[in-house]
Amino acid sequence: MKRILVTGAYGQIGTELVNELRKRYGGDNVIATDVRDNPPSLIADNGPNEVLNIMDKTAIDSVVDKYNIDTIFHMAALLSATGEKDPFLCWDINMNGTINIIKTTIEKKLKKIFVPSSIAVWGPGVETINTPQESVLQPTTMYGVTKVSGEILSDYFVKKHGLDIRGLRYPGIISSETLPGGGTTDYAVEIFYEAVKHQKYDCFLKDDATLPMMYMPDCIKATIDLMEADFDRLKHHSNFNVAAASFSPSELAAEIKKHIPNFEITYTPDSRQKIAESWPQVIDDSAARSEWDWSHDFDLEKMTKNMVEVLTEKHKNGLI
Numbered sequence: 001m002k003r004i005l006v007t008g009a010y011g012q013i014g015t016e017l018v019n020e021l022r023k024r025y026g027g028d029n030v031i032a033t034d035v036r037d038n039p040p041s042l043i044a045d046n047g048p049n050e051v052l053n054i055m056d057k058t059a060i061d062s063v064v065d066k067y068n069i070d071t072i073f074h075m076a077a078l079l080s081a082t083g084e085k086d087p088f089l090c091w092d093i094n095m096n097g098t099i100n101i102i103k104t105t106i107e108k109k110l111k112k113i114f115v116p117s118s119i120a121v122w123g124p125g126v127e128t129i130n131t132p133q134e135s136v137l138q139p140t141t142m143y144g145v146t147k148v149s150g151e152i153l154s155d156y157f158v159k160k161h162g163l164d165i166r167g168l169r170y171p172g173i174i175s176s177e178t179l180p181g182g183g184t185t186d187y188a189v190e191i192f193y194e195a196v197k198h199q200k201y202d203c204f205l206k207d208d209a210t211l212p213m214m215y216m217p218d219c220i221k222a223t224i225d226l227m228e229a230d231f232d233r234l235k236h237h238s239n240f241n242v243a244a245a246s247f248s249p250s251e252l253a254a255e256i257k258k259h260i261p262n263f264e265i266t267y268t269p270d271s272r273q274k275i276a277e278s279w280p281q282v283i284d285d286s287a288a289r290s291e292w293d294w295s296h297d298f299d300l301e302k303m304t305k306n307m308v309e310v311l312t313e314k315h316k317n318g319l320i
Helices: 012-025 057-067 080-085 087-108 142-161 187-198 216-228 249-257 272-277 286-291 300-316
Strands: 004-007 030-034 049-051 071-074 112-114 168-170 172-174 200-203 211-215 245-247 264-267
Touching: 004 012, 004 057, 012 030, 012 071, 012 216, 030 057, 057 087, 071 087, 071 216, 080 087, 080 142, 080 272, 087 112, 087 142, 112 216, 168 216, 172 187, 172 216, 187 200, 187 249, 187 300, 211 216, 211 300, 245 249, 245 300, 249 264, 249 300
Parallel strands: 004 030, 004 071, 030 049, 071 112, 172 211, 200 264
Antiparallel strands: 211 245
16 A cells, blocks of 8 residues: 545544554555545645545546555445435445445556445344354345445455455444544444533433444554455455444443543433344454454453543543
């Protein structure tokens, strides 16, 4: 990877991914793109930023040519809860946008692309504890449908056309830098902001809704580690299970109370609860640990301590 393009670069994962890639590969070698024209402060001034609509293949080709791109991290997508509000738009953006990226990869002879997947690929019939790499995929959201389709599409082009496409099934991602954009696991970020600012939070999931989660530093590490792995070691490609910590809202609230004793949580489950109930609670990621030496650094305790410290400092400085 020498010249890298990131789509959806202003989103929750994209922002911090761009920042880390620029640290490793040089600011001028990582081009951040998004359909919006307001790059976050974290990446606004440390490298190139371009407005790019992934539905416009001609525009994708133009940016790839302009910067001599060899690698794409395709992070642009509509997430689960947002996608349910307009499922046809979710399909259009998530699938046709990915197809445009793959077409450009073939035509421009790029080296590799990253197409992320999600725990949303699972649904009824899946083993909820230690969900295996090979398992039943019956998503209950259009977002999940697009992620299953993206995995199959990517694997097809790996096996039939020799492309190097890689991807992870992301769990819920927790970050202190960028707010999430409409996912079922968003509570695990919102709860920290509300705890620090108001010492209370009304959760849209039930107290015992256990889900797989991951702190952003581990998410970025997993993403880059997979892309830097030796292709010859990989038996899987676009659908790696990755895990760090699994917990429920009540367990997270109890951990937060260790740092903010006055924190209180209430529960008002909404439509996202049904989505959460269709997903695994604990994921088996032994394939990732075997094929490219994946290991996480943050458990619930370590992640919570760091999140509270970072957001408390930001709150004191008027940044949140």
